[in-house]
Amino acid sequence: MTSEQATIPAAARRSRRMPPEVNILLVLIGIALVFEILGWILAGQSFLANTQRLRIIILQVSVIGIIAVGVTQVIITGGVDLSSGSVVGMTAMVAASFAQTSAWARPIYPGLTDLPFIIPILVGLGIGLLAGFINGWLIARTRIPPFIATLGMMVSARGVAKWYTKGSPISGLSDQFTFIGSSIWPVVIFLVVALIFHIALRYTRYGKFTYAIGANAQAARVSGIDIERHLIKVYAIAGLLAGLAGIVTAARAQTAQAGMGVTYELDAIAAAVIGGTSLAGGVGRITGTVIGAIILGVMISGFTFLRVDAYYQEIIKGAIIVAAVVVDVYRQKKRKV
Amino acid sequence: MAISPSTMAAVRASGAVPQAEYLLNAENIRKEFPGVLALDDVRFRLKRGTVHALMGENGAGKSTLMKILAGIYVPDQGEVYLKGLPIRLKSPLDALENGIAMIHQELNLMPFMTVAENIWIRREPTNSFGLVDHGRMYDMTAELFERLNIRLDPDAEVRDLSVANRQMVEIAKAVSYESDVLIMDEPTSALTEREVEHLFAIIRDLRAQGIGIVYITHKMNELFEIADEFSVFRDGRYIATHASSDVTRDDIIKMMVGREITQMFPKEEVPIGDVVLSVKDLSLRNVFRDVSFEVRAGEILGIAGLVGSGRSNVAETIFGVTPATTGTIAINGRTVAIASPNEAIGHGMAFLTEDRKDTGCLLILDVLENMQIAVLQERFVKFGFVAEKQLTAACQEMSDKLRVKTPGLEEKIENLSGGNQQKVLIGRWLLTNPKILILDEPTRGIDVGAKAEIHRLVTQLARQGVAVVMISSEMPEVLGMSDRIMVMHEGRVTGFLDRKDATQVKVMELASK
Numbered sequence: 001m002t003s004e005q006a007t008i009p010a011a012a013r014r015s016r017r018m019p020p021e022v023n024i025l026l027v028l029i030g031i032a033l034v035f036e037i038l039g040w041i042l043a044g045q046s047f048l049a050n051t052q053r054l055r056i057i058i059l060q061v062s063v064i065g066i067i068a069v070g071v072t073q074v075i076i077t078g079g080v081d082l083s084s085g086s087v088v089g090m091t092a093m094v095a096a097s098f099a100q101t102s103a104w105a106r107p108i109y110p111g112l113t114d115l116p117f118i119i120p121i122l123v124g125l126g127i128g129l130l131a132g133f134i135n136g137w138l139i140a141r142t143r144i145p146p147f148i149a150t151l152g153m154m155v156s157a158r159g160v161a162k163w164y165t166k167g168s169p170i171s172g173l174s175d176q177f178t179f180i181g182s183s184i185w186p187v188v189i190f191l192v193v194a195l196i197f198h199i200a201l202r203y204t205r206y207g208k209f210t211y212a213i214g215a216n217a218q219a220a221r222v223s224g225i226d227i228e229r230h231l232i233k234v235y236a237i238a239g240l241l242a243g244l245a246g247i248v249t250a251a252r253a254q255t256a257q258a259g260m261g262v263t264y265e266l267d268a269i270a271a272a273v274i275g276g277t278s279l280a281g282g283v284g285r286i287t288g289t290v291i292g293a294i295i296l297g298v299m300i301s302g303f304t305f306l307r308v309d310a311y312y313q314e315i316i317k318g319a320i321i322v323a324a325v326v327v328d329v330y331r332q333k334k335r336k337v
Numbered sequence: 338m339a340i341s342p343s344t345m346a347a348v349r350a351s352g353a354v355p356q357a358e359y360l361l362n363a364e365n366i367r368k369e370f371p372g373v374l375a376l377d378d379v380r381f382r383l384k385r386g387t388v389h390a391l392m393g394e395n396g397a398g399k400s401t402l403m404k405i406l407a408g409i410y411v412p413d414q415g416e417v418y419l420k421g422l423p424i425r426l427k428s429p430l431d432a433l434e435n436g437i438a439m440i441h442q443e444l445n446l447m448p449f450m451t452v453a454e455n456i457w458i459r460r461e462p463t464n465s466f467g468l469v470d471h472g473r474m475y476d477m478t479a480e481l482f483e484r485l486n487i488r489l490d491p492d493a494e495v496r497d498l499s500v501a502n503r504q505m506v507e508i509a510k511a512v513s514y515e516s517d518v519l520i521m522d523e524p525t526s527a528l529t530e531r532e533v534e535h536l537f538a539i540i541r542d543l544r545a546q547g548i549g550i551v552y553i554t555h556k557m558n559e560l561f562e563i564a565d566e567f568s569v570f571r572d573g574r575y576i577a578t579h580a581s582s583d584v585t586r587d588d589i590i591k592m593m594v595g596r597e598i599t600q601m602f603p604k605e606e607v608p609i610g611d612v613v614l615s616v617k618d619l620s621l622r623n624v625f626r627d628v629s630f631e632v633r634a635g636e637i638l639g640i641a642g643l644v645g646s647g648r649s650n651v652a653e654t655i656f657g658v659t660p661a662t663t664g665t666i667a668i669n670g671r672t673v674a675i676a677s678p679n680e681a682i683g684h685g686m687a688f689l690t691e692d693r694k695d696t697g698c699l700l701i702l703d704v705l706e707n708m709q710i711a712v713l714q715e716r717f718v719k720f721g722f723v724a725e726k727q728l729t730a731a732c733q734e735m736s737d738k739l740r741v742k743t744p745g746l747e748e749k750i751e752n753l754s755g756g757n758q759q760k761v762l763i764g765r766w767l768l769t770n771p772k773i774l775i776l777d778e779p780t781r782g783i784d785v786g787a788k789a790e791i792h793r794l795v796t797q798l799a800r801q802g803v804a805v806v807m808i809s810s811e812m813p814e815v816l817g818m819s820d821r822i823m824v825m826h827e828g829r830v831t832g833f834l835d836r837k838d839a840t841q842v843k844v845m846e847l848a849s850k
Contacts (some may be wrong), residue, residue: 127608204721210403215699222658222696223711223765224682282701 078281089259104172128243756787
């Protein structure tokens with residue numbers, strides 16, 4: 001239909017090349033400004049000029065953000081990962097059990113207290129990686145839908161988290177371990193993770209193949225991409241990052257509970273989708289997801305700041321996620337003329 | 338002042354429609370899409386009881402015009418007249434209710450519903466409780482099929498039907514609207530010879546009943562066989578309308594491309610080297626059996642056969658998409674095991690698949706991303722990182738060499754015409770410097786100009802010593818390009834023909850043996 005491509009005006013081409021994150025960033029700024037204005041009107045104070053609040057926002061965002069970086073990659077391949085919240089709970093429990101001090105009265109493993117802090121971290125990452133690997137293996141080898149595979153993991157991993165201590169929390173964590181959850185460190189970890197995978201998606205073969213699979217898995221396969229191996233990699237990375245989020249969560253709370261991370265998977269998916277990742281696959285960027293996560297954080301903080309009832313907060317959050325997908329669908333339609 | 342579609346529909350129902358010279362005509366149509374002028378001052382006139390073909394290269398504006406006639410697009414300027422009365426169609430439903438039905442190239446049936454349910458959707462006969470009367474629906478369908486001489490079970494589920502039979506269902510559905518105008522978009526592209534005959538019989542029958550048929554095709558011989566008149570479009574402009582009996586093939590090509598294509602198949606005699614690919618007793622259970630052939634460096638082996646003869650399956654098996662159940666593949670004399678496309682690429686193979694949309698293009702990605710994806714297996718990658726600069730330069734060079742018409746490498750491939758998409762996909766494979774190139778329908782659905790370019794390119798690759806395997810349904814292409822032709826029928830090789838002995842008749846004999 002369009003062999004007249006050469007006639008596309010230069011202006012149209014230029015606007016197309018503007019990174020899509022710009023739009024999302026504008027949305028973020030817009031939302032922040034709305035809260036700022038409402039803050040002055042309703043509460044008589046500034047929303048943004050409050051370093052304490054900004055710190056809490058980015059800290060809250062960090063854990064979801066780490067998960068969302070992995071989930072974004074999964075969604076780009078055309079899949080979905082529902083297990084990340086439960087993997088957070090599972091790894092928080094297991095990692096914490098290897099991070100207890102001998103000063104604590106009844107440690108889980110009395111012979112394994114006061115270990116160097118790297119041990120619980122490696123154990124936690126390992127557990128997350130394993131969970132992700134199982135997800136990927138199931139999806140790639142048995143060809144069951146990602147929704148089902150990760151739904152199973154979601155239920156099972158939560159079960160492991162509860163079974164591990166028969167429901168009781170794990171406390172008495174070493175200072176070295178809880179250090180990674182203290183002060184601004186979760187944010188640093190989040191940003192480093194985001195940077196690494198931003199680079200991986202944009203500049204490595206891993207990234208190119210991830211987009212190709214999401215755009216057209218059949219064509220990617222005929223082009224020589226080992227789809228099964230690649231999908232296992234992507235889900236394993238998502239699991240690894242959920243594991244990291246679990247470690248950070250436990251370290252930050254200085255304790256681990258089986259219920260940690262409930263519904264985090266949905267927040268992570270929401271962050272990715274708000275950030276412009278298409279659930280149809282093939283489209284999405286880490287920068288967008290980072291902004292998407294911050295939007296979620298700003299909204300929660302903003303509602304709390306305006307003393308909006310927590311119930312309303314959830315209702316509004318749900319509406320915003322749906323709105324983001326509506327915008328995505330609309331964008332896709334527009335692209336097709 | 339245009340008449341609203343609902344008024345028009347009411348007039349039509351009353352039977353008080355005047356006899357106009359043309360069943361359907363469109364005058365001075367202009368349609369612009371963001372950045373693209375798709376139609377400019379175009380006209381089209383369809384007479385009662387005729388088959389009118391729309392011809393033109395991809396991007397000429399045929400599809401846009403057809404979509405305007407079917408109510409999918411609203412023109413920016415110009416008028417559409419239905420039986421002499423001006424009408425403004427705002428939706429496909431408008432068109433349908435006014436007796437204009439379109440049969441889409443990509444079929445729009447619901448696979449999990451029955452044939453009858455598909456045909457009468459939205460118009461299901463109901464019983465006195467207001468529930469769907471399945472018995473009557475079955476009878477209505479059977480009656481319709483009898484009229485059209487279609488032998489299909491109205492209760493069959495559409496997903497169990499072959500593509501050809503689905504096409505028949507689509508046609509029956511269009512006819513069931515008692516349409517005056519039927520628009521068909523390349524209806525034969527997925528049909529076998531015999532099915533095409535059946536389709537043509539139906540079309541002739543409909544024509545005799547006074548129905549006007551708009552017929553879009555890329556196949557020249559169909560034009561002469563079925564069309565009474567044809568209109569040619571080029572670059573969004575109307576060129577001419579003639580009776581198909583008044584012109585020759587060359588005349589039409591000249592009108593379509595605006596220049597003379599001196600040589601459609603620029604086949605060259607090139608020195609033929611050693612055997613590069615040797616396939617022995619290759620079988621894929623229940624699909625094809627005991628396929629053996631050799632291809633030499635510089636040789637073009639054509640594979641002919643009807644759709645469903647197993648041609649494409651052989652190609653897919655050699656390339657590891659569906660690994661063989663038995664048999665051996667040897668490359669340069671060494672037997673190799675190929676279990677995946679990845680391994681095939683490692684052995685210097687490249688495979689341009691039959692279906693550009695399903696297994697070729699990464700539609701939502703840009704030209705660069707589409708072109709680079711195969712070569713990234715082997716080159717332009719260091720420690721996992723892509724050497725963007727060199728890779729982009731290589732893709733740009735390839736794009737220039739193949740003369741891909743695109744505003745730039747960052748253009749989404751879905752915005753390119755079929756011919757240019759195909760060039761990008763060929764570029765994808767040429768970047769890997771293949772020794773063996775398998776082409777499955779390399780010029781299907783692309784325009785004459787791009788076709789000739791691709792043929793020239795294949796010849797050039799053969800000259801460089803690439804062993805080429807080319808599957809094609811187009812007889813002139815197979816005969817024109819191949820050094821040898823292997824013919825298949827129902828999963829078996831029925832014979833080989835040398836270039837000098839090959840004729841259309843001999844190939845057809847082997848293909849239907």
